[in-house]
Amino acid sequence: MNVWMISAGLLAALSWAAHAETVYVTLEKDNAIAVVDPIAGTLLKTAPVGQRPRGIAISHDYKYLFVATSDDNTIKVIDSETLLEIGRLPSGEDPETFALTPDGKRLFASNEDDNTVTVIDIATKQALQQIPVGVEPEGIAASPDGQWVVSATEATNMLHWIDAKTLTISDNTLVDPRPRALSFTSDSQFLWVTSEMAGTVTVLDAKTRQIIKKIKLSVQGVTDDTIQPVGVAIDKDQRWAYVAMGPANRVAVINAKTFEVEKYLLVGQRVWNLAFSPDQKRLYTTNGLSNDVSIIDLDNHKVTKSIGVGRYPWGVVSKP
Amino acid sequence: MxxxxxxxxxxxxxxxxxxxxxxxxxxxxxxxxxxxxxxxxxxxxxxxxxxxxxxxxxxxxxxxxxxxxxxxxxxxxxxxxxxxxxxxxxxxxxxxxxxxxxxxxxxxxxxxxxxxxxxxxxxxxxxxxxxxxxxxxxxxxxxxxxxxxxSRAMRADALAQYMMKKRWSKWFLVVGPAKEDELYAAAIKRSAKRFGIKITAEKKWEHTFDARKTEQSDIPTFTQAGDYDVLIVADEQGAFGEYLDYRTWIPRPVIGTQGLIATAWHxxxxxxxxxxxxxxxxxxxxxxxxxxxxxxxxxxxxxxxxxxxxxxxxxxxxxxxxxxxxxxxxxxxxxxxxxxxxxxxxxxPVLLAAPRSLVAVAPIEGFLHPKTELDTLGFDQPESLCK
Structure with a gap:
């Protein structure tokens, strides 16, 4: 009997490890992460992770998840297979979002209440430095070439360009009200930023740190006040940019060359953050108010599925 | 600190x-x-x-x-x-x-x-x-x-929108003795008219020093005003409004300056x-x-x-x-x-808050406006005499 039970358990463990792809979603109100099989379209399990989990990232070798558990005032390191905590990083108070450097060695975390960015060395679990920025830093992104870490401050409405080597601010760019999320293109040449209160997406040239394009999002039948863009993701080939539009319940599909909005895809309520599948064939969205994740097929830009995951899905990452 | x-x-x-x-x-x-x-x-x-x-x-x-x-x-x-x-x-x-x-x-x-x-x-x-x-x-x-x-008009409109959503459209208005209470009551009446709400009864609260009257005995008699959906109180000083809840003659919620309130922050x-x-x-x-x-x-x-x-x-x-x-x-x-x-x-936006719970945020979904839903609250441009 016992042997049978163990082998059944082993089988279950094997089958769960054998999934082609795994998606991890932080659940802000459930204090947990949801594990989803996006191919089968099923919720595999939910694992407790700590209080008020929000920002999430995965290490480049896919072995570790980094999860900002805001009310525990730490960023937890979680084994992506066992979902057990294996360490904690000194993020400073109330961490929400953070950026992993391309070499995988450092995390830059926004400290919204203290108006600082904390630089953390992952190997030694030490906070190296705190960099003062504007009021309420939130969105933060590292350029793939390792040169920049850019922090967006929601109340100051600026992008602070932090030199990733010297850890000092080199430049500041004023953008539209309440900048939320930002993302570099794969060649590190352009930075895309969403402004929640203006309903705009701004594209900047990383060389000059100047704005080259401002895209105003608008949907027929939805008032401008409701269009509040948050998450942004650009594909590797820089053909398309995708923008989560918050309470407008849509994802904007933008041609990354012409900056024209091609279409708006209806997803769940208060769509918040976005993540590509590792092969970039699908895009996953967290829908905060409808408690689900939508899957968008990127070959034909269609929403194929939505999967209920738990209360207040916030961040999302995927693993092959 | x-x-x-x-x-x-x-x-x-x-x-x-x-x-x-x-x-x-x-x-x-x-x-x-x-x-x-x-x-x-x-x-x-x-x-x-x-x-x-x-x-x-x-x-x-x-x-x-x-x-x-x-x-x-x-x-x-x-x-x-x-x-x-x-x-x-x-x-x-x-x-x-x-x-x-x-x-x-x-x-x-x-x-x-x-x-x-x-x-x-x-x-x-x-x-x-x-x-x-x-x-x-x-x-x-x-x-x-x-x-x-x-403004008071914006606050009253915020309450009215939520009451319309709940279909609680028969109001019993209780007005305090202060000058400000009259102004609040005027805003309530304007909103009622605007959103098709009926004020089925209106009474003025008087402070008396009559020893035979206590909250327990006075409020049940005072609130006998026929049937209504909600009691809306105008008491900006907070002189008596808190006493109304749970003491009314018939079981009805209290909104206005006490109970469910309309506020900029909570x-x-x-x-x-x-x-x-x-x-x-x-x-x-x-x-x-x-x-x-x-x-x-x-x-x-x-x-x-x-x-x-x-x-x-x-x-x-x-x-x-x-x-x-x-x-x-x-x-x-x-x-x-x-x-x-x-x-x-x-x-x-105007918050509609109970003492320990945020109930809704106005403008309430469904109240439409050609420019911005925020202008469904208070005096809109065509209603204002200002340029």
């Missing part, structure tokens, strides 16, 4: 002054002009009288503006000028504020604000009313005053980054942020936002930007705040 915060603000301020030199061309000086209040009668010890409501919000706004100012080279300072309880507001304003400040945050009652505003020339001073909800004052079309907090509000604001305020000041604190904070932040965007500390530039279509202030309520050009009222 509060003391150390003031020291920190002062320290930061001195740092900026030190950095930028003594004669500062990029400095914005703000006057915070208020009148001390005598503690009102209190129904309970739960909510202690707060003497400094408002000013800590302004200080926090100045600290935030100075954090941003580090990157723009702008420096902000605020001076508190308080009129004693029986003091002469008009004279003190003339002596201490007029011709000395271009930006003034007022924490005065409507009548006092109206008096001082007559002294202010629109091209020399901009006054931010961070205290009143007075509709009559807003209808005076004063170009030198901007109104931060929602401690139960935590969406849209509001929790950050609540935490920051509590950490630094040591108490919850009150509506007057929020009003003063938003006024200072509005100045900061316009100064950052225009790169100017000049009144004309800042005012022009504030009243332009581009002005969009983040106010932790999910929608950008801006000003109605016709009467200077700040356009904003």
């Amino acid at each position: 509060a003391y150390s915060f003031i020291l920190r603000v002062l320290f930061l301020y001195l740092c900026w002054v030190g950095l930028a030199g003594a004669a500062n061309e990029k400095e914005i000086k703000i006057a915070y002009f208020s009148q001390d209040l005598a503690p009102p009668q209190s129904l309970s010890n739960l909510d202690p009288f707060i003497k400094d409501k408002g000013f800590p919000g302004a200080q926090l706004g100045v600290a935030d503006n100075n954090t941003t100012g580090r990157f723009t080279g702008q420096v902000y300072a605020i001076d508190e000028i308080a009129v004693p309880v029986q003091g002469d507001t008009y004279q003190l304003f003339k002596d201490k504020v007029l011709n000395k400040y271009a930006f003034v945050i007022s924490n005065l009652p409507a009548a006092e604000l109206e008096k001082i505003s007559e002294l202010a020339k629109p091209d020399q001073m901009l006054i931010f009313d961070a205290n009143t909800s007075d509709d009559a004052l807003r209808a005076k079309c004063l170009p030198q005053v901007l109104f931060i907090l929602p 401690k139960t509000h935590e969406q849209w980054g509001a929790i950050q604001m609540q935490n920051r305020f509590k950490d630094k000041i040591g108490r919850w942020m009150e509506e007057a604190d929020y009003g003063a904070y938003i006024a200072v932040r509005a100045i900061g936002e316009a100064a950052t965007r225009t790169g100017s500390v000049n009144l004309a530039d800042i005012k022009a930007y504030m009243l332009s279509k581009d002005f969009a202030l983040q106010g932790y309520k999910g929608k950008p705040l801006s000003f109605r050009v016709w009467d200077g009222q700040m356009r904003q």
Whole structure:
């Protein structure tokens, strides 16, 4: 009997490890992460992770998840297979979002209440430095070439360009009200930023740190006040940019060359953050108010599925 | 706690002054002009009288503006000028504020604000009313005053929209004895008419010193007013409204100035980054942020936002930007705040809060408007006589 039970358990463990792809979603109100099989379209399990989990990232070798558990005032390191905590990083108070450097060695975390960015060395679990920025830093992104870490401050409405080597601010760019999320293109040449209160997406040239394009999002039948863009993701080939539009319940599909909005895809309520599948064939969205994740097929830009995951899905990452 | 915060603000301020030199061309000086209040009668010890409501919000706004100012080279300072309880507001304003400040945050009652505003020339001073909800004052079309907090009409409309959604459309109106209660009741009647709500009964609450009457015996008899869906109370002073709930003749909820209230800010509000604001305020000041604190904070932040965007500390530039279509202030309520050009009222969502739960945020979904749903609250452009 016992042997049978163990082998059944082993089988279950094997089958769960054998999934082609795994998606991890932080659940802000459930204090947990949801594990989803996006191919089968099923919720595999939910694992407790700590209080008020929000920002999430995965290490480049896919072995570790980094999860900002805001009310525990730490960023937890979680084994992506066992979902057990294996360490904690000194993020400073109330961490929400953070950026992993391309070499995988450092995390830059926004400290919204203290108006600082904390630089953390992952190997030694030490906070190296705190960099003062504007009021309420939130969105933060590292350029793939390792040169920049850019922090967006929601109340100051600026992008602070932090030199990733010297850890000092080199430049500041004023953008539209309440900048939320930002993302570099794969060649590190352009930075895309969403402004929640203006309903705009701004594209900047990383060389000059100047704005080259401002895209105003608008949907027929939805008032401008409701269009509040948050998450942004650009594909590797820089053909398309995708923008989560918050309470407008849509994802904007933008041609990354012409900056024209091609279409708006209806997803769940208060769509918040976005993540590509590792092969970039699908895009996953967290829908905060409808408690689900939508899957968008990127070959034909269609929403194929939505999967209920738990209360207040916030961040999302995927693993092959 | 509060003391150390003031020291920190002062320290930061001195740092900026030190950095930028003594004669500062990029400095914005703000006057915070208020009148001390005598503690009102209190129904309970739960909510202690707060003497400094408002000013800590302004200080926090100045600290935030100075954090941003580090990157723009702008420096902000605020001076508190308080009129004693029986003091002469008009004279003190003339002596201490007029011709000395271009930006003034007022924490005065409507009548006092109206008096001082007559002294202010629109091209020399901009006054931010961070205290009143007075509709009559807003209808005076004063170009030198901007109104931060929602008017009584906006509050009443917010309640009415939610009541329409619930289909609780028969109201019993109870009006207190104060002059302000009459004004609140007038706003309620306007909203009722606007949204097709029926006021089935109206009674005036009288304070008596009759020993035979107690809350337990008086309120059940007083609230015998036929059938209705909700009791809506107009008691801005909080002199009796809290007594109504659970003591009415028939079981009906209480809304208005007590029970479910319409407010610009509330401690139960935590969406849209509001929790950050609540935490920051509590950490630094040591108490919850009150509506007057929020009003003063938003006024200072509005100045900061316009100064950052225009790169100017000049009144004309800042005012022009504030009243332009581009002005969009983040106010932790999910929608950008801006000003109605016709009467200077700040356009904003209104919170509907029960003592321990945020019930809804108006405008309620389904109330449509061709320009912005926020203008379904209060006096819209076609209704206003201001240009």
